[in-house]
Amino acid sequence: MHIFIGCLLSFLIAIILFFKIKIDSSISIKEFIIFLVISLFFISNILPFVDQNGVLFQEIFNNLIHINVPANLVGKIIGIMALPFTIFIVNWFHKYLYNNIILFFKKLTKVEKIYLYIILVFSIISSIVIIYFTTAFSRPQYYYDIIYTSDTGALLMNNDYMNISYAENDIRQPLFGIFAAPFGFAAKSISNLCFFLRTGYEYETILTIFQFLLLAISTILLSRLLNIEENRKKYFYGLISCSFPYLLFSLLLEQYVLCLFYLILAIYCYHNNPDRVNYTYIGAVGTLITSGIIFPYIVKNKNIKQWFKSVFKCLSAFLGVVIVGGQFPQLLTVAKDIKRLLVGGAIGLPFINKLYQYFAFVKGLFLPSPGEIVWNGYISSYRLLPINSLEWLGVLIIILCIISFILNYKNKMAKLLMFWVFFSSVILLFVGWGSLENGLVLYSLYFAWAFYSLIYLLIERVCKNRKVFNVAMILLIGVIVIANLVEFINILKFAISYYH
Numbered sequence: 355m356h357i358f359i360g361c362l363l364s365f366l367i368a369i370i371l372f373f374k375i376k377i378d379s380s381i382s383i384k385e386f387i388i389f390l391v392i393s394l395f396f397i398s399n400i401l402p403f404v405d406q407n408g409v410l411f412q413e414i415f416n417n418l419i420h421i422n423v424p425a426n427l428v429g430k431i432i433g434i435m436a437l438p439f440t441i442f443i444v445n446w447f448h449k450y451l452y453n454n455i456i457l458f459f460k461k462l463t464k465v466e467k468i469y470l471y472i473i474l475v476f477s478i479i480s481s482i483v484i485i486y487f488t489t490a491f492s493r494p495q496y497y498y499d500i501i502y503t504s505d506t507g508a509l510l511m512n513n514d515y516m517n518i519s520y521a522e523n524d525i526r527q528p529l530f531g532i533f534a535a536p537f538g539f540a541a542k543s544i545s546n547l548c549f550f551l552r553t554g555y556e557y558e559t560i561l562t563i564f565q566f567l568l569l570a571i572s573t574i575l576l577s578r579l580l581n582i583e584e585n586r587k588k589y590f591y592g593l594i595s596c597s598f599p600y601l602l603f604s605l606l607l608e609q610y611v612l613c614l615f616y617l618i619l620a621i622y623c624y625h626n627n628p629d630r631v632n633y634t635y636i637g638a639v640g641t642l643i644t645s646g647i648i649f650p651y652i653v654k655n656k657n658i659k660q661w662f663k664s665v666f667k668c669l670s671a672f673l674g675v676v677i678v679g680g681q682f683p684q685l686l687t688v689a690k691d692i693k694r695l696l697v698g699g700a701i702g703l704p705f706i707n708k709l710y711q712y713f714a715f716v717k718g719l720f721l722p723s724p725g726e727i728v729w730n731g732y733i734s735s736y737r738l739l740p741i742n743s744l745e746w747l748g749v750l751i752i753i754l755c756i757i758s759f760i761l762n763y764k765n766k767m768a769k770l771l772m773f774w775v776f777f778s779s780v781i782l783l784f785v786g787w788g789s790l791e792n793g794l795v796l797y798s799l800y801f802a803w804a805f806y807s808l809i810y811l812l813i814e815r816v817c818k819n820r821k822v823f824n825v826a827m828i829l830l831i832g833v834i835v836i837a838n839l840v841e842f843i844n845i846l847k848f849a850i851s852y853y854h
Contacts, residue, residue: 385445393440447536465587466574470567473595477566477604481559484605485552490849491605492558499735500853501845502725503793506607510558513538514609518681527609528681529640534612537564558607566604568615570595572803575622579767580807586814589827594806596831598722598838599798602845610799613642618803621651621770628654631664636672642800647777648770703789707741712783713748714741715794719802720751720834722841723795727848734852736845738792755805758812768811774804 497508515538518531545556616637653664762768817823
């Protein structure tokens with residue numbers, strides 16, 4: 355019954371939006387045809403996942419109107435009903451987002467353009483070559499825990515990027531399927547033309563290229579937030595892009611790339627226009643619920659009444675997207691799910707072990723922790739070595755982050771960065787996510803940007819002489835590159851040997 359209620363609410367909200375939001379009356383026949391074709395292609399890619407739930411909808415039809423409707427026909431009926439609203443969404447995207455996206459690329463500085471071109475070329479070459487030699491980073495034959503504790507196989511087998519109802523898109527990531535859909539749809543469309551890529555892995559190859567570009571755009575936005583001088587951006591880009599988390603998650607198809615992208619985008623949009631309600635917050639919290647902690651970035655503090663009103667508008671919009679996106683059932687179990695997530699990671703593991711893992715995690719953001727090949731009886735996987743002692747380098751990095759914050763305390767971004775470092779300890783150390791399976795590396799991308807930004811700000815503050823700054827950055831990047839290459843080559847050897 356809750357599925358039926360969710361569908362009914364989705365339909366009602368869609369109708370309200372359809373009539374409340376003004377549709378561009380100047381749309382031409384040519385534009386309408388283009389929007390129609392895009393909508394039909396999009397729905398045709400979504401329908402297979404709707405059919406997965408066809409049995410549930412069939413039971414609703416049977417119980418309510420006592421008509422035996424074939425399950426596969428139910429999905430097609432839903433697709434036809436969704437067509438007008440899909441056309442409306444495509445038109446809205448074209449009207450409000452398309453021009454902003456084009457404007458962003460037009461306003462890229464020379465250094466930003468060069469960086470983006472380098473990443474584009476590198477991503478195309480590395481994605482095509484690596485996927486040709488191994489499937490471990492994209493869609494291995496086993497679903498889970500091939501590289502560290504990633505779910506790459508399961509995510510791609512169930513097409514998490516367009517499958518809204520996929521099990522992993524639970525309370526942790528209630529809107530991931532919605533906010534990932536534009537990228538999944540674009541990758542699917544482009545992959546249909548790329549006949550020259552590895553057969554059966556065209557879609558995964560394009561998604562990998564998209565991951566590289568999304569991380570590059572996130573890095574560009576972050577450099578702007580930090581107000582880095584134009585001639586120093588190349589060092590920041592090199593520092594971030596050569597880090598182990600960025601290198602790993604550029605190639606490893608996982609959800610955290612999009613989570614980070616929407617998080618940085620939400621922060622960036624707030625800083626650009628703090629007086630307007632920041633609806634990009636919905637994308638941040640929808641792709642990973644823990645990002646909800648940045649709720650102060652919904653709107654700038656005015657008077658308390660106005661602030662609550664703006665927050666209510668944003669959260670109401672979030673609730674509307676949850677319902678329209680078919681995630682209404684998640685709302686009914688939200689309290690139980692949150693309790694499970696809060697206590698699940700901390701059960702059965704002494705605090706000292708979580709402490710060892712956390713400082714090893716921090717150290718691993720800069721110098722990757724060694725791994726080993728593990729055979730569990732039916733699959734081979736690459737896992738971190740057990741951690742039984744304190745990583746003093748991790749402790750030192752935390753101390754350096756605190757010093758950086760103290761030296762840059764007037765910088766608003768420094769406050770956010772330090773908060774994010776603290777938040778990483780709450781999630782990984784005190785809550786204990788990933789600790790039971792020694793898999794904290796899975797969350798490295800989500801937190802690494804704050805650590806790296808603080809270290810960069812520290813070097814910039816201490817090394818005021820330009821030549822000294824340049825030498826310090828080059829040396830740091832060089833050490834990180836050498837350390838990362840050694841470990842990444844080990845991962846590649848494993849991947850090519852076991853998952854061709």
